[in-house]
Structure formats: C-alpha cells, structure tokens
Amino acid sequence: MTPSETALIPPYGGALVDLLVPMEERAEVFARASRLPSLTLGDRALHDLELLATGAFSPLATFLGRSDYERVLGEMRLASGTLWPIPVTLNVPPETHLELDSEIALRTSKNEIVGILTVAEIFEVDLSREARAVLGTNDARHPLVAEMTRWGTRAVSGPLRVLALPERPDFADLRRTPHAVREELARRGRGTVVAFQTRNPLHRSHEELTKRAARSTGGTLLIHPVVGLTKPGDVDHYTRVRSYRALVENHYDPAQTLLSLLPLAMRMAGPREALWHALIRRNYGVSHFIVGRDHASPGNDSTGKPFYGPYDAQELLAAHAEEIGVAPVVFQEMVYLPEEDRYEEQDRVPAGARTQSISGTAVREQYLDKGVALPAWFTRKETAEILRTAYHTAHERGFCVWFTGLSGAGKTATADVLTALLMEHGRRMTVLDGDVVRTHLSKGLGFSREDRDTNIRRIGWVAAEVVRHGGVAVCAAVSPYRATRAECRALVGSDRFFEIFVDTPIEVCEQRDAKGLYAQARAGKLKGFTGVDDPYEAPESAELVLDTVNVSALGNARRILALLRERGFLPDLP
Numbered sequence: 001m002t003p004s005e006t007a008l009i010p011p012y013g014g015a016l017v018d019l020l021v022p023m024e025e026r027a028e029v030f031a032r033a034s035r036l037p038s039l040t041l042g043d044r045a046l047h048d049l050e051l052l053a054t055g056a057f058s059p060l061a062t063f064l065g066r067s068d069y070e071r072v073l074g075e076m077r078l079a080s081g082t083l084w085p086i087p088v089t090l091n092v093p094p095e096t097h098l099e100l101d102s103e104i105a106l107r108t109s110k111n112e113i114v115g116i117l118t119v120a121e122i123f124e125v126d127l128s129r130e131a132r133a134v135l136g137t138n139d140a141r142h143p144l145v146a147e148m149t150r151w152g153t154r155a156v157s158g159p160l161r162v163l164a165l166p167e168r169p170d171f172a173d174l175r176r177t178p179h180a181v182r183e184e185l186a187r188r189g190r191g192t193v194v195a196f197q198t199r200n201p202l203h204r205s206h207e208e209l210t211k212r213a214a215r216s217t218g219g220t221l222l223i224h225p226v227v228g229l230t231k232p233g234d235v236d237h238y239t240r241v242r243s244y245r246a247l248v249e250n251h252y253d254p255a256q257t258l259l260s261l262l263p264l265a266m267r268m269a270g271p272r273e274a275l276w277h278a279l280i281r282r283n284y285g286v287s288h289f290i291v292g293r294d295h296a297s298p299g300n301d302s303t304g305k306p307f308y309g310p311y312d313a314q315e316l317l318a319a320h321a322e323e324i325g326v327a328p329v330v331f332q333e334m335v336y337l338p339e340e341d342r343y344e345e346q347d348r349v350p351a352g353a354r355t356q357s358i359s360g361t362a363v364r365e366q367y368l369d370k371g372v373a374l375p376a377w378f379t380r381k382e383t384a385e386i387l388r389t390a391y392h393t394a395h396e397r398g399f400c401v402w403f404t405g406l407s408g409a410g411k412t413a414t415a416d417v418l419t420a421l422l423m424e425h426g427r428r429m430t431v432l433d434g435d436v437v438r439t440h441l442s443k444g445l446g447f448s449r450e451d452r453d454t455n456i457r458r459i460g461w462v463a464a465e466v467v468r469h470g471g472v473a474v475c476a477a478v479s480p481y482r483a484t485r486a487e488c489r490a491l492v493g494s495d496r497f498f499e500i501f502v503d504t505p506i507e508v509c510e511q512r513d514a515k516g517l518y519a520q521a522r523a524g525k526l527k528g529f530t531g532v533d534d535p536y537e538a539p540e541s542a543e544l545v546l547d548t549v550n551v552s553a554l555g556n557a558r559r560i561l562a563l564l565r566e567r568g569f570l571p572d573l574p
Helices: 023-033 043-054 066-075 127-134 143-148 178-187 204-217 237-251 271-283 312-324 360-368 381-390 411-424 434-439 449-468 482-492 506-512 517-522 553-566
Strands: 038-040 090-092 103-107 113-118 121-124 154-157 160-162 193-196 220-223 257-259 288-291 327-330 334-337 342-345 399-404 429-433 472-476 497-502 544-546
Touching (some): 043 160, 066 121, 143 482, 193 204, 204 220, 288 312, 399 411, 399 482, 411 429, 411 472, 411 497, 411 553, 429 449
Parallel strands (some): 399 472
Antiparallel strands (some): 121 154
16 A cells, blocks of 8 residues: 555555566566466456456455355355455366366467466355355346356366456546555545445436435545446446546536446345445445445346345445445435425435436336437436437347247247248348257257257357347247256346247147157157257246247237337337
C-alpha cells in the first residue's frame, strides 16, 4: 500500500496480492513458458486469473486447493478460517494430462501465454454438491448450473505467476486495478468509501439510491459495475458503460464520485455472492457496500419461483459485516412520488401518496421492445438515448425456437412449416437440424453421451451467435438431456429461447420410422438409441408442448407463432 492509501480501509487480509512477474524477468519467464505443456483458459478462468493477479481476490494467491475448496463449500471459509464464500477453482478437461510438481503454461483461446502454474494439487470436485452448497440449487434454469455441465471434474492448484493481464482495449481509462482505485480514492481525501455494484443500466431510482448512500456515510461514491461475465441476456457492457459515463459526467459530483470497471465473472449466487462482492470491494478501498433487493439473483427457477428471497443477500452481509469490516448500506425498493417529483423508499412513502415505478421486465417489454421512449421521471435523457440507439425493438431482435423430442416425433416437419411462416413475417432465418449439423459441423462424432452433448452444444453456440446478431434460429434436434438444453438456453439468453417439446408417444414414433432405426435398436443392432436403451429427459417447463398425433404441423406452427406474437417478437401481418 502506498502512503496515499493509508487513510483507506486496509485490504482484506492486510495486503494486496500481486502475482505479476516483474518487467525485467518477463522475457526469461516467457521463454520458459513457451516450452511448457499448455492449458487453455476459458473466459471465466481468465477473469478469475486477472483478479487473482491484481489482488482483487486477496488474500487468495492462486486458485483454491482441496482443503480451501472443501471448507468454502461447507463453511464459507478458507482452511485458515478466513471468511470466503465463493470457490475460485481452475477446473480442467478430463483429457488434460497433469503431473504433480510440473509446470504448465496458461494460455488464452488465442494461444497467448498469460502465466505459469506449478502443479501442487490435483483433486476431484463434485459439481452437483458445489452447486447445492454455493447456489442453493441444482436447477438447470440457474445459468451457472447450466454452465457447470461443461466444467471438468478435476481442479488444479499451485503457485501462480502471471506474465500479462488479458488484453481488454475497451474503456481502458476506466479499467483500474485495486491499487489504482485506492490511489484515486485517496486523492479525494475521504477514508469512507461506499461502493455500488451493478450489471444493469442505471435509472433515476439508482441515482437517488447511490447519492443517498454517499450522503449517509459522508464518503466517496465508487460506482463499480461488473464488465466480465454476468447473467446471459443482460444489456452488453459497452452500452452500459457509455450510460454510466454520461451519468457520472453530467449528474454526479466529480469530486466525490469515481467510476471504475470490475472484470469479474459473476456466479449469480445471491446471498453468498453479495458477501463475496463486499470482500472484493474492500480490496479496492471500500468501507461501505450498497445492497439492494435481489442482489446477484438470476431470477426465477424452473417452477417460476425466485431462486433467492429479495432480502437474503442483505441479511447474510449484515451477519458478517463486523468480521469483514465492510458495512452494508441497505435500501428498500425506490418508487417515484409524482406529486412531489422525488424518489422515496417504498416503506417510507407517506400514507395515501401516489407512486410510480417501472419494473425491469416492463422497461424491456413495454418500452425498449416497442421503441417507446422511457419517461423522464424514470431515466435521464442521456441513458434513454443510449439505450434507444443500442436496443432493437422486439420485432428486430433475434430469438431461438428449439424443438426437442424423440426421433420421429415430428420436430423437423413442424420446424419446416414454422420456417415458412416466419419468413412470411420477414424474419431472417437459420435452420439448424440435428442430422444436418452432424453431417457438416459435427462430422466424425459418435453417439456416446459426450458426443451427443458436443453436437448439441455446437448447435446452441451457432444459435446464440445468430440470435446475437438479430436473426432467428430454428433448431430441431433430439437433444435428450435437460442439462445440455439448459446450457443452450443460457448461451442464447432465457428471454429469447423458446423450448418446444414435441411430445409424441414412442409407439407413434416407431410407426413413423421409415429408416427402421427403432427396429434396429430393439434388435440390439443399434446401441445407445434414445428412447430404447438411452434415456430421453422430457422438459419440465417448456414454453410449449406440442401434440403431433391430433394436431397438424401447420396447426402446431401457428401455436408457436401465437406465442412469439404474444411475447412481442412478431408483429401482426398487415
């Protein structure tokens, strides 16, 4: 810590970890790393590595080893007893060859070397148990549960040396390390700092909330949005950061406000994540942390119920505030009082006063999706204009219709009719049929569970790219496993993914089977055939369930059109 930082709260654990190899040693270490076996890091691991390297995850100095991992799951503590609620592990694919006491070079997906890890531990992890402990669920509607199906079940840990941080050229002036943030805060001359975590655009209610928090603590306000991995379907960080910058420059006191970006890979773990966020912000010099409703919540589970209670996060952080040295600043929902032209917390509204508010869903469905301007009482004109220019109306946004069901259920027949009807509505189409994808994109894959999942993930990845660019993806694949379908939903974004279960009895599918595949499977000549000697896991909460015995393909396609029109993705034809 530099002398200018001494007025700020000390880092968690007493000092910031620094894993970056000194500049004068990098050429030598890089040369050694280039000769080592390699491990390619995904986006989540790269974000974790960056925050380990800069001290944002202090006191962690590497990915968790077995003893730390086990105690974090069970007690939210490291083996030393230090409070730490979220496991930060380096999971490796099953085919990765590792030897104890050896070194491996850590690379990006572009093959750039970012560090070296000395293998001190290799241990098995139970991902189902981890999800239950950290997230409180194994429901595949939770985006991290869906993602975890791709993780390896072995983790590796050991001494870590970082050669370079991942290159992130966007908003470079706002990407500050914990040291840099502490120095900026120290210049403002206040030891008290209150941080605001966000992964969404800021509206007038957030502005009022953050200003109140700064006034109540008498400190500097750190607006610290996450620009790493957030919930699939969130507004992209490029749009969000433009709006944050416009707000800070025009509507906050620059002497008391600092905007800086946090390249964190969120887990959407609700209460545990709120506690984790507070610990991380302490390393940036923060003494107070704003926690609102539903902090770090992924929304609703597959039964339609919220994963976490609205104030669970506030309660957990309050229970540990004294131990971690970061005080929670809690607020109820903020509502607008039109007669008084001001915002107030819901529980402090005068009896009988008229209030106004707009939910996040309403912002999207009633305003942005329809190209309707957000009202001035709700959002600043700068934010409204940035969202307007960046956000497509629902009729222009991409979406994915995902047909799943047994072979012969009628997926392709219904998809063909739906495709024609969508083209009639002027939508740009990409059709991804499971058999066609196998012939081209997935040529060479077999029919083991692993190969089937690989094929479905490829379809999901292509569909997500199509949707991201405003197109429509119609996918028709058996896709027998719930977890893999949930993973594809998370890739696309839950609000743009329509799972259509073609629920045709297997007896009917066998009657329709012109290729005789069911007969071969019944005779034992075809192994691992879905519905015969390999399971089909029917959806538990599909957007639509289709009957292809009593309803024609055209009738079913029209049902899907009606659903899309109801959700605002299709206009009525003239």
